[in-house]
Structures are given as C-alpha cells and as structure tokens.
Amino acid sequence: MSEAIGTREFAEKFGVTPATVSKWCREGKIPNCNQDGKGSPWHIPKDAVPPVGYKQRKK
Numbered sequence: 001m002s003e004a005i006g007t008r009e010f011a012e013k014f015g016v017t018p019a020t021v022s023k024w025c026r027e028g029k030i031p032n033c034n035q036d037g038k039g040s041p042w043h044i045p046k047d048a049v050p051p052v053g054y055k056q057r058k059k
Helices: 007-014 018-026
Strands: 042-045
Touching (some): 007 018, 018 042
C-alpha cells in the first residue's frame, strides 16, 4: 500500500466520526484498509473514498 492515513484524518476529511470509519473498515466498505492486529489502528489508503451513499455529519 502507498501512503496511508488513520481513522481520525479520514473522518475529518469526509465529515463523519472516527467510529463510523472504523465500522466501514471492519465491514470492508473501504477497500484496502488493514490493521497490524486486532485493536490496532486502521491504515486507510490516502486516496480512499467513503462508501456510496454515505451521509456527512451535520455541523
């Protein structure tokens, strides 16, 4: 994998919560996410996008 970002950075970029990003990774909705081990932070490809139909959190 090339450069990766964490759940917090991905969440801020797309206006969702880090918990939502973690759930998407667990469910395979963001391709090529991986963890070093269970409970470790997710590594998300820098060019990844949220699943189709996601809703941005209201501010």
